[in-house]
Amino acid sequence: MFRIGEFSRLARVSCRLLRYYDQLGLFSPGTVDDETGYRYYHASQLARLNRILVLKELGLSLEQIGEVIDERDLSADKLRAMLLERRSEAEQRVAEEIARLRRIESRIDEIDGGGEIGADDVVIRSEPGFAFLCTRRTVSSFDEARAVVGALVKAAPQKLSPRDLGRFVVIVHSPEFEPDAIDAELGYSLVRPDALADVELALPDGGRARVRQVEPVESMATCVRVGLPEDAHAGALAIARRLAADGYTLCGPNREVFLRGPDPRAPEQAVVEMQYPVRPRT
Numbered sequence: 701m702f703r704i705g706e707f708s709r710l711a712r713v714s715c716r717l718l719r720y721y722d723q724l725g726l727f728s729p730g731t732v733d734d735e736t737g738y739r740y741y742h743a744s745q746l747a748r749l750n751r752i753l754v755l756k757e758l759g760l761s762l763e764q765i766g767e768v769i770d771e772r773d774l775s776a777d778k779l780r781a782m783l784l785e786r787r788s789e790a791e792q793r794v795a796e797e798i799a800r801l802r803r804i805e806s807r808i809d810e811i812d813g814g815g816e817i818g819a820d821d822v823v824i825r826s827e828p829g830f831a832f833l834c835t836r837r838t839v840s841s842f843d844e845a846r847a848v849v850g851a852l853v854k855a856a857p858q859k860l861s862p863r864d865l866g867r868f869v870v871i872v873h874s875p876e877f878e879p880d881a882i883d884a885e886l887g888y889s890l891v892r893p894d895a896l897a898d899v900e901l902a903l904p905d906g907g908r909a910r911v912r913q914v915e916p917v918e919s920m921a922t923c924v925r926v927g928l929p930e931d932a933h934a935g936a937l938a939i940a941r942r943l944a945a946d947g948y949t950l951c952g953p954n955r956e957v958f959l960r961g962p963d964p965r966a967p968e969q970a971v972v973e974m975q976y977p978v979r980p981r982t
Contacts, residue, residue, distance in 0.1 A: 701730065701731060701740040701741065701742055702740065702741050702742075702743070703738060703739070703740060703741075704718060704719075704729070704738075704739045704740075704741065707741040707745075710746070711746060711749055711750075713749070713753070718739075721752070722739075724762060724766070725766070726752065726762060726765065726766055726769065727745075727748060727749055727752060729741055730742040730745055748769070751769060752765055752769060755768070755769070758783060758786065759783070759786035759787075759789070759790065760782055760783075760786065764782055768782075821923055821924070821938060822921055822922065822923045822938050822939050822941075822942040823921075823922050823923075824919055824920065824921050824922070824942070824946070824948070824978065825919075825920060825922065826916065826917065826918050826919065826920065827916060827917040827920045827975065828916050829913060829914050829915050829916040830866070830889045830890070830893070830913075830914050831889065831890040831893030831896065831897070831911055831912075831913055831914075832869065832871075832885070832887055832888070832889055832890070832911065832912055832913070832914045833856070833860075833865075833887045833888045833889075833890055833896070833899060833901065833909050833910070833911050834869075834871075834885040834886060834887030834888075834909055834910070834911075834912065835848070835852070835885070835886060835887060835901075835903060835907050835908065835909040835910075836873075836883070836884070836885045836886075837883075837884060837886070837907070838881055838882065838883045838884075839882050839884060840880050840881065840882075841879065841880065842879070842882075842928070842929055842930060845870070845882060845884065845886070846962075846964065846967055848886050848903075849868070849870075849886060849962050849964065850964035851903050851904055851905070852868075852886060852887060852888070852901070852903070852909060853868070853962060853963075853964060855901045855902070855903060855904075855909075856887075856888055856901060856909075859899065859901055860896065860899065863891060864890060864891050864892055864895075864896060865888045865889075865890070865891065866888060866889035866890060866891050867888070867889050867957050867958055867959070868886075868887070868888055868957075868958040868961070868962055869885075869886075869887065869888070869889055869955055869956070869957050869958070870884055870885070870886050870955065870956040871884065871885040871914070871953050871954075871955050872884050872953055872954050872955070872956070873885070873953045887909050889914075890911065893911070893913075896911060897911055898911070899911055917952065917977045918979075919948070919977065919978050919979060920975050920976065920977055920978065921939050921942060921943060921948065921975070921976045921977075921978045922973050922974065922975050922976075923935040923938050923939050923973070923974050924959065924971065924972070924973050924974070925971075925972055925974060926969070926970070926971050926972075927968050927969075927970065928967055928968055928970070929956065929972075932974060935974050936974070939974065939976055943976075943978060947980055947981045948978040948979065948980060948981065949978065949979060949980075949981050950976055950977065950978060951977050951978060951979045952977035953977070954974070954975060954976045954977070955974075955975040955976075956972050956973070956974060956975070957972065957973045957975060958970055958971070958972055959971045959972065959973055
């Protein structure tokens with residue numbers, strides 16, 4: 701038998717970790733001296749400890765490890781399911797870090813003066829009205845908005861011919877920007893509005909998309925961007941400069957019109973025209 705310090709050196713884990721695992725009931729000493737309270741471990745216990753460490757390294761939580769560590773017949777299917785879940789979580793974290801890196805790089809480019817959209821790229825024009833097959837939601841994040849977009853992109857072609865669907869459009873009704881409470885309409889402009897006025901789409905979350913008429917806008921400030929809405933600062937800066945230079949102010953819900961996309965599998969490749977209704981300052 702080995703005292704806890706000796707076992708710690710052999711196992712290459714800290715005494716603090718061994719005591720913590722003991723508190724959890726995950727890995728207890730082989731023997732505890734009643735008089736001294738000294739903890740003693742058997743050499744054979746190294747196999748169990750190594751199994752715990754391997755499962756932890758693979759990303760399983762201590763709670764999950766506790767559920768399976770004593771199963772002599774731990775099935776490959778059960779372990780595989782746990783590892784697939786951990787892989788999915790790891791992929792999500794990697795995707796979030798890649799998106800954060802892209803935003804940092806975009807900010808650096810803006811500071812360095814590279815890749816910044818100029819005010820000359822902002823066009824102010826009138827926009828006609830259109831029939832809009834849409835659902836209105838208050839979403840708590842851009843990720844939730846992208847999930848709604850994905851549902852619409854999947855559902856619409858099942859109900860309508862691709863020839864009936866125009867651009868994908870997002871109309872943001874929030875009077876202020878609150879990333880955790882975005883009031884938005886999402887859907888498709890329609891190519892044959894008269895024939896499709898009564899169309900409805902049932903969405904997986906129980907919501908429905910219906911057709912409504914969007915009114916024309918006399919003056920719309922527009923600018924094209926590539927990528928995620930999180931990366932829209934350069935385009936927004938260009939629009940703001942143009943409005944300030946020409947004496948315009950905002951006067952209605954802004955829109956995002958997809959010139960390419962949306963593709964739920966590659967949202968960062970979307971080409972979007974940012975549109976802001978404007979009027980001259982009085």
